Amino acid sequence: MGAGEGKHGKGLVRSWAQRYLNLGFVAGFLLVLLAYIVVTQQFVITSPEAVPTMTPHRKQAISAPGAGETGTPEARVEDKAETKPVDASSGDETPNEEEQQQQQQQQPDAEPEWKKPEDTVATEQEPPKRDDTAAEPLDNGKVVCTTEGPFSDTCDVFGNVRTNGTAHTVTLVPATQTESREWKIQPYARRTMSGISEVTVTQLDSTSAEYPAPACTVTHNIPGIVFALGGLTGNYFHDFSDALVPLFIASRRYGGEVQLLASNIQPWWLGKYEAVVRRLSKYDVVDLDHDDQIRCFPSVTVGLRMHKEFDIVPELEKRKPRLMLLHRGHYRKFVNVPEIVKAAENAGFEVAIADPRFDVQVEELGRSVNSFDVLLGVHGAGLTNAVFMPTGAVVIQVVPYGNLERMAKVDFGDPVADMGLRYLEYSITAEESTLLEMLGPDHPVIKDPESVHRSGWDKVAEYYLGKQDVRVDVERFAPTLALAIEHLRQK
The missing domain is CATH 3.40.50 (Rossmann fold)
Structure with missing residues (x-):
């Protein structure tokens, strides 16, 4: 074989090799494309029995109307609403990782828990489209007020109860027509203490069009206790005698399942006695003076009852099972x-x-x-x-x-x-x-x-x-x- 023929043979081999290489590349590309189409088509098809995704839990002591309640021990400002499973019919989905990162970047750095009073301001929620309170009460509810004690006045309100913090009102909404009544209660443990804002307890006439019941924006399925700080608090003795002991008397029977709402709030005081307050309620204290929500409760106690100076009269606290x-x-x-x-x-x-x-x-x-x-x-x-x-x-x-x-x-x-x-x-x-x-x-x-x-x-x-x-x-x-x-x- 001559040198020309050898060169020609080598060129022919290279030409065929290049052709087969091109054909292999095209075939491989088509196989990859076909696999991609098959796989993505499987993911496009949705199963009618697919399980809805769950949004991540966020800490909460309150809920939007109809939602549940859960508490956390991480802060003494009001908890956020507990999330629910995504409604498949609405198409709502859990935020993806990129959206969560953007939300985190938009949030300011957390400040110390007790740095300033604003830290205890209740978080505003979007008002609901309708008044969606708890189950309809079996009766008109009742208001039981005690004013004959030596130190303090209190009212226990049972039924469809609604609080308006900024207005300092607690309202009972009866199921049927009743007589309108009103009480003024100083929620501090000493009724004679000056500088404490009174809370107005009202029993509405359910048929009254002139004074309609405020619509709920937050619904609780646990009782509430409205009380006031200030007064003589700051004095170590009165911290216990005027606040902690009466608060224990009011809340102990609930085993932590109670929402505290404080007026004249003192963030430093809540910080100092945080360990005690957390044992009395599993939920974060609501700053009543700055709370613009209409909160609905099955019952609310207004005011703290002081039996004696720095003491409890046991026979008064034989609670009902x-x-x-x-x-x-x-x-x-x-x-x-x-x-x-x-x-x-x-x-x-x-x-x-x-x-x-x-x-x-x-x-x-x-x-x-x-x-x-x-x-x-x-x-x-x-x-x-x-x-x-x-x-x-x-x-x-x-x-x-x-x-x-x-x-x-x-x-x-x-x-x-x-x-x-x-x-x-x-x-x-x-x-x-x-x-x-x-x-x-x-x-x-x-x-x-x-x-x-x-x-x-x-x-x-x-x-x-x-x-x-x-x-x-x-x-x-x-x-x-x-x-x-x-x-x-x-x-």
């Missing part, structure tokens, strides 16, 4: 709740009605349940909250009609006793079941529950669990409430 009534919103619900509440109050209980939302945070629910002495409910999942009850508390299970005692005992009776709680059981009669009026006394479901059980679980579940509500005979139920009271006294 607290009973949580679980109110189901569907089948197996109580149909005469007001009568049950009245019977429990007559037995000596302080009663609260609970219907926990599905999306409630377990931390929030657990703190609330743990502050009660008795849990009362019809057989159902709500009694699972017994796990949050304090040791020595009482659980009363109301067993629906239909020979369900064994199931009730296995599901809750035995576990509750093993938790160190006192278990009481109340089985209703046919006369206390709505099945009687629905089916009549001669129907096998009423006349012969055993035959229904023999027919199979489907009929048991259909009638006794799925179609039955409970109308408690309060006179027949009274001995069960008395047993609960007696147990609590013996603890």
